[in-house]
Amino acid sequence: MNDLYVQIATLEIHPSQIAAYRLAVEEQAKTAIEKEPGALALNAVANKDDPTRITVFEIYRDRAAYESHLKAEHFLRYKATVETMVKSLKLTLVSPVVLATKPHA
Amino acid sequence: MNDLYVQIATLEIHPSQIAAYRLAVEEQAKTAIEKEPGALALNAVANKDDPTRITVFEIYRDRAAYESHLKAEHFLRYKATVETMVKSLKLTLVSPVVLATKPHA
Numbered sequence: 688m689n690d691l692y693v694q695i696a697t698l699e700i701h702p703s704q705i706a707a708y709r710l711a712v713e714e715q716a717k718t719a720i721e722k723e724p725g726a727l728a729l730n731a732v733a734n735k736d737d738p739t740r741i742t743v744f745e746i747y748r749d750r751a752a753y754e755s756h757l758k759a760e761h762f763l764r765y766k767a768t769v770e771t772m773v774k775s776l777k778l779t780l781v782s783p784v785v786l787a788t789k790p791h792a
Numbered sequence: 793m794n795d796l797y798v799q800i801a802t803l804e805i806h807p808s809q810i811a812a813y814r815l816a817v818e819e820q821a822k823t824a825i826e827k828e829p830g831a832l833a834l835n836a837v838a839n840k841d842d843p844t845r846i847t848v849f850e851i852y853r854d855r856a857a858y859e860s861h862l863k864a865e866h867f868l869r870y871k872a873t874v875e876t877m878v879k880s881l882k883l884t885l886v887s888p889v890v891l892a893t894k895p896h897a
Contacts, residue, residue, distance in 0.1 A: 693837055695847060713890040720892040728893045730849070732798055732886035742800060742886065744835070744849045781837035781847065785818040787825040788833040788893075 691727075692753040695779045696743040704772035705738055711772070712743070715765035723759060725752020739774075746786075796832075797858040800884045801848040809877035810843055816877070817848070820870035828864060830857020844879075851891075 700708045716729035725748035734740040747753040756762055805813045821834035830853035839845040852858040861867055 695837070709889050716890045716892040720894055726894070730891045730893070731889040732800070733889055735885040735887055741889065780840040782840055784814050784836040784838055784846065785821045786835045787821040788835070789825055789831070 690749040691783055692747040692750045693781050693783055694745045694747075694753070695781055696741075696745065697777045697779070698741040698743070699774040700739045700741060700772055701774055702739055705733075708741070708769055708772045709733075711765055711768045712741070715761055716743075718761040719756060719759065722761070723752065723756055725749065726756055795854040796888055797852040797855045798886050798888055799850045799852075799858070800886055801846075801850065802882045802884070803846040803848070804879040804881075805844045805846060805877055806879055807844055810838075813846070813874055813877045814838075816870055816873045817846070820866055821848075823866040824861060824864065827866065828857065828861055830854065831861055 712731045716731060719726040719729055726746075727748060728744065728746040730744045732742050732744075734742075745753075747756060817836045821836060824831040824834055831851075832853060833849065833851040835849045837847050837849075839847075850858075852861060
């Protein structure tokens with residue numbers, strides 16, 4: 688677990704672009720988990736009281752896996768697609784304290 | 793996935809209490825995942841550049857499962873233990889956009 692590269696992305700989306708952004712991040716996350724051996728989890732959520740506020744909780748096997756992700760074709764396509772949808776983006780690098788998940792959840 | 797109850801807790805911990813807080817949240821999260829059928833994920837992380845800042849990404853099967861969690865003996869013990877360690881706590885209710893996780897990750 689010590690090598691894991693874990694990041695929290697917080698984004699603000701232009702209100703008119705919420706539906707389009709949700710589709711783009713869904714496709715990107717599913718493709719990353721399917722195609723990138725080092726992408727372990729990509730969980731995107733929207734604030735209930737403000738759906739323009741998105742948080743993405745990202746877990747990669749290690750830093751190299753994250754760097755591969757940044758170069759992956761599906762990630763580059765996502766970046767280009769959402770560029771005009773995203774009002775702000777903040778990336779916070781974090782380290783795991785405890786990652787407890789139900790098996791097969 | 794529509795019934796899931798997903799919450800992000802952001803906490804600030806008193807600097808002298810970081811080690812004790814980490815142990816308490818680790819025990820609580822592992823116990824919840826093991827003992828509560830409706831607790832699906834409890835992932836706690838610390839900011840790399842400020843370890844007093846903790847984020848907990850929590851997934852429950854539904855609202856009733858979250859309410860059971862709040863009454864569970866291990867959760868009540870955790871709350872009592874960390875009461876003086878926590879400087880601030882903010883809970884943000886969110887809804888899933890995409891939860892993509894590697895099988896067996």
